[in-house]
Amino acid sequence: MATILGIESSCDETSASICIDGKIRSNIIANQTVHEKFGGVIPELASRAHQQNIIPTVDAAIQEAKIHKNEIDAIAFTRGPGLLGSLLVGTSFAKAFALAQHIPLIEVNHMQAHILAHFIDDPKPSFPFLCLTVSGGHTQIVQVNDFFDMELIGQTIDDAAGEAFDKTAKILNLPYPGGPLIDKYAKTGNSEKFTFPEPQIKGLDFSFSGLKTSILYFVQQRLSKNPLFIEENIHDLCASVQSRIVSILLKKLKLAANETKIKNIAIAGGVSANSGLRNTLLEIAASENWKVFIPKFEYCTDNAAMISIAGYYKYLQGDFVTQDIAPLARWGIAKN
The missing domain is CATH 3.30.420.40 (ATPase, nucleotide binding domain)
Known part of the structure; x- marks a missing residue:
């Protein structure tokens, strides 16, 4: 049995999700309305909002999944691509959580995660x-x-x-x-x-x-x-x-x-x-x-469910990273 906490913070949504044995038990998304009056995402404002949102968002995901933080086996996080300041918030939280809980870290490529969202529900x-x-x-x-x-x-x-x-x-x-x-x-x-x-x-x-x-x-x-x-x-x-x-x-x-x-x-x-x-x-x-x-509409836009499902499959492969990991603003899928 594998319980994965997923963290998504690549742009202007702070999201956390719990995946247990390949099943999504929670998917909490905190949107940022601060950007509306500017007509687009302001990176500095986005990173500040992530700092405010990430702890209550993670707590809400754990509560909705009806688990305790000590039951989490690994934490998966968006390493990139995305806004560097936003990615730093999610990466830093994931590293701190993993260190405190003595659990492994799993890096996830945001674009791969969008694709792997197809494995959340049937048909796959x-x-x-x-x-x-x-x-x-x-x-x-x-x-x-x-x-x-x-x-x-x-x-x-x-x-x-x-x-x-x-x-x-x-x-x-x-x-x-x-x-x-x-x-x-x-x-x-x-x-x-x-x-x-x-x-x-x-x-x-x-x-x-x-x-x-x-x-x-x-x-x-x-x-x-x-x-x-x-x-x-x-x-x-x-x-x-x-x-x-x-x-x-x-x-x-x-x-x-x-x-x-x-x-x-x-x-x-x-x-x-x-x-x-x-x-x-x-x-x-x-x-x-x-x-x-x-995918369902909720799994199309940026969300942590796709991060936790990607993290689940990486967990099965034992694909972990160390604490010296850093976010990547640019991180593409290999060109054929």
């Missing part, structure tokens, strides 16, 4: 499978051969898809975080009302910087003629932008599936909570005979 994907991992900072296609045997076969060469959503929301004067609002408004909009260009990038890599620029210029041009353009067309604008981002993502995913001959397809990361992406993926899956795996 069988190996190998392809995972489209999409968040505010990353857009990747990963071939997953085993729990920790992952090959990066495609990635963004500039901006991430999540950033394209958030920057578009800012252009449309939507409050932060704007990605979920674009999804909300898109549901009642006409996705064919406005057309935005598709980047011509060879292979399995992505690009979203040009799309962001084209959206900005398009909106500025229309506003110069009609100051109420955004207000009058917000639903159609959101639907059109979302449709283009989703089509870019899934075109590359389809190409990857054809090249690798892999039919088990998964999505992960914050943007995988987007209903447009989920629905379109299921439509393509029906025609391509894919078996699709999509």
